[in-house]
Amino acid sequence: MEFTLIAMENVAFGYRLGTDCTEDILARLASHDASSYLVVADTTVAGLYGHDLTARIDKQVAPAHLLIHKVGEPHKSLSTVEALAHQALEQGIDRRAVVLALGGGVTGNIAGLLAALLFRGVRLVHVPTTVLAMLDSVLSLKQAVNATTGKNMIGTFHAPVEVLADTAMLRTLPAREVRSGMGEVIKNALAIRPSMLDRLGGSLRADAAYDDETLQWIIFESLAAKALVTAADMHERRSGLVLEYGHTTGHAIEHASRGAVAHGAGVAVGMIVAAEVSRRLGHAQTDLVSLHRELVAAAGVHPAVPADADITLVKERIAYDNKRGYLDTRPRHTPMVLLKAPGQVLHTGVLPLVPVPLALLEEVVDETTAPGAGPAAETTAA
Known part of the structure; x- marks a missing residue:
């Protein structure tokens, strides 16, 4: 099934929704003419989709690098963002790079803040893999990580250039995350x-x-x-x-x-x-x-x-x-x-x-x- 572009009033970025749309994802990524892609995923999503998608982007679109963080809210922190930023810079990326957030809300926020900070702002694309991310977090311009006193206390605003949502990726989602x-x-x-x-x-x-x-x-x-x-x-x-x-x-x-x-x-x-x-x-x-x-x-x-x-x-x-x-x-x-x-x-x-x-x-x-x-x-x- 091909992507359907969902029109949303006064939303400055495109949201495309479909099922079994990997080739369409690659085509959309190619349209951004990026110098490289930084695919950010947690250890679970990296195993399910990250390695394969990064390899396909690298082969068909542009040089791509997979940046992996640990799973869960305890790792949604400035230290995680800092570690990923150093990895990204060591890969020799430039201002034309695109950060691709592949995962749920935690990854989306980590990758979003990373994109906002690298070179004071590079482009961000969301490829959400959870129900919550597809219908909620990827629409927010808020990119934030947690502090010891509470959730989402440290962050900024940074808009994605595009959201590419494929419901086929929800088939591997645990029932806990669907709920x-x-x-x-x-x-x-x-x-x-x-x-x-x-x-x-x-x-x-x-x-x-x-x-x-x-x-x-x-x-x-x-x-x-x-x-x-x-x-x-x-x-x-x-x-x-x-x-x-x-x-x-x-x-x-x-x-x-x-x-x-x-x-x-x-x-x-x-x-x-x-x-x-x-x-x-x-x-x-x-x-x-x-x-x-x-x-x-x-x-x-x-x-x-x-x-x-x-x-x-x-x-x-x-x-x-x-x-x-x-x-x-x-x-x-x-x-x-x-x-x-x-x-x-x-x-x-x-x-x-x-x-x-x-x-x-x-x-x-x-x-x-x-x-x-x-x-x-x-x-x-x-």
Whole structure:
């Protein structure tokens, strides 16, 4: 199947989506007339696709070098970016080089920041290999790595020149990562595009087994949702902040689990927390909380803060959420994206944020925690 170019209003780069499109990927890469390609992948994706794709680019398009980083959030750091930058420069690259991010959101951010820093900015192409990357992270101009105090604290903005998404690459994806992607899909439906909800509710699968047609619909709808709120806010500082729904607690869960909880699974539980907070503040009804729980469970994610996360650390990380500073909040409050109903986001002025007492948020987190979570909880891959 050939790539389909998906038109997105006010998005400065092309997004092409298809299935079994390796030859089309090579043709698109050739169109950029790069002096060389730096293919960035983690150790898993390098084995599945990286070595082969790099060899084909090197043979058919331009000199190509594979840069490999370790798997997971703990390695999404400045030290990883620095090590890859030194490798790239040792290969003798120049300003006409293109960084190709081959992988999920972690690789996309590492490669994106690398592209932004090399020669103060070289071109970036995304070839996403996870559901989450295809429908979410590759559309963001935000390229960031983690700090000891939280996720995505160190970074900048750098736009890709193109996204080339092939759903065939999702066939090797573990169920855990597919479920993670569905967490973001549910977010898009609840917060931005409630017209998705009926079909999505009937399409979600706890076993994470989706056909290519369903995946393409899910990706297209999610791209439309994200484009809607970022068309006039590509830096996601105003209307685009709605994309942070579920992320206040979600990021904290992910960080506190040291990567054992996938991003989208953390966000899924974070949305349940946000819905309950909204209910307790008198903004939402009980049926909104129930809808969140039903959708999250249907996607195969347990609707509670998992035992993989140190609950004490989760509550500590919440206070360092990256939306701090957008609102002039009182002490012991944090800004959150909250809903009144599907597609109805609460605002403070023009911003889709509401100040929430940390004591209330911590109380809801405690009550949404699975048995066994606590300090020094054992971490296992979900």
